[in-house]
Amino acid sequence: MSDYxxxxxxVTVKYGDFSALRDLTFLAETGKIIGLLGPNGAGKSTFVDAVIGARKVAGGSIRTLGVDPIGDAAKLRPDVGIVLQSAGFPTGMKVxxxxxxxxxxxxxxxxxxxLDIAERVNLKYLLDRPLSSLSGGERRRVDIAIALYGNPKLIVLDEPTTGLDPISRENVWDIIRSQRDLGATVLLTTHYLDExxxxxxxxxVIKEGHITxxxxxxxxxxxxPSPRxxxxxxxxEVLDGLANLLPQNGDGSSRKDDRLEWxxxxxxxDLETIYRTCADRGWQITDVRVEKPSLRAAYAALVGATDSEDNIPITKDDKR
Incomplete structure (x- = not known):
């Protein structure tokens, strides 16, 4: 079997004269969780459709689990589990x-x-309930349970936790991780950076139908590069001396308790300058902290957006 x-x-996919995907190349390594980020209209759902054989490509090629997802659909279908944004089950049916x-x-x-899958995704206590009585998180677990039928080699999750409360989201995360640990490959499209x-x-990252x-x-x-x-x-005494070093290198500095921040x-x-100065003057620093590079800032730059725009994915720290 292929490593991918x-x-x-x-890959190119067209709707009339419009190219929803254009010259897109994407590789998903076997046994991994691969996240696909992009603003609304970037082509995420179109790509998902092409991967599972629901959309014909106008150019290029796709091999899903080593086969043509349209020409070999019957062979592929048992090995793929799919969770779309809305499954559309009749709400009056019992779970x-x-x-x-x-x-x-x-x-x-x-x-x-x-029943084994229902227990794995914590649905057994809901079996006699109608779908209409379930919360959003509980309904999502029904979708995921069906996607796990047959122990699929590839699981495609299109916005699987949109609208879920934090506890329900974490429960879904645990299920996703467990399937990866069992050897499945997971393709995850989402608007949540923390996810x-x-x-x-x-x-x-996909933008305008192309992986950027x-x-x-x-x-x-x-x-x-982004400010950190x-x-x-x-x-x-040492902080007073160091504060004078930073304006030319950093973006301004401020004092908070026993720390100098910038x-x-x-x-x-900046730290090279600080260390050299401290060594020359015999000053001591008791702690150094540097923020990790920001995925949010990198994403905004890659899709050409600003933090004020609606198409920046939500993080767990956002108040929106």
Whole structure:
């Protein structure tokens, strides 16, 4: 089997004269969680459709689990689990009726298999409840349970936690991690940066139907220079002396308790100046802190947005 669960090369998808995807190349390593970020209209859902064989490509090629997702659809279907933004099950049906009826589409799926999955995703206590009585998080677990039928090799999750409360989101995260740990590949599209940071082994950013950057969370965050918070702790006398060094290197500084704080595009350069000065004057620093590169800032730069725009994904620290 290929090292890539998804191998998309120079893919173009058109709606009439409009190219929803254009010359897109995307590789999803087998057994990993791959996050796909992008603003609304960037092409995320179109790409998901192409990966599962629901959308024909106008150019390039896609191999999903090593096969053509349209030409070999019958071979591919049992190995792919899908959670779309809305499953559309009748709300009057009981959970058990939905789960048991769906097993007929998966060869060899027994009632015991269904109950085992229901227990794994914490649904057994809801089996006799109608779908209409479930919370958003509980309904999402029904969708995910069905996506796990047949122990799929690839799980495609299109905005799986939109609208969920924090506890429900973390429960879904645990399920996603457990499937990765069992060997499945997970393709995750999301608008939540903290979700990407918590789950993804690698991340790709899509803009206007084209992948603009790929890498680990850390690699993407470090790929675009942005101001980072830095601080040092020392005696008042030392901090007074250091404050005079920073305006030319940092973006201004301030005192807070026993720390000197500042924003800088190049904290390494600032700290080199500080260390050299301290060594020359015999000053002591008791602590140094430098903020990690920001995925949010890198994403905004990659898609050409600003923090004030609505298409910046939400993080756990946002109040919006």
């Amino acid at each position: 669960a998804i191998n998309a090369r120079n 058990k009726d939905i789960l048991f009826s769906w097993r007929r589409y998966v060869p060899g799926m027994t009632k015991k298999d269904v 990407v940071e918590a789950l993804s082994d690698s991340v790709s 950057a790929s890498g680990t969370v850390e690699e993407l965050a470090a790929s675009v 918070a830095s601080s040092v702790a020392a005696s008042s 924003q800088s595009h190049d904290p390494a350069r």
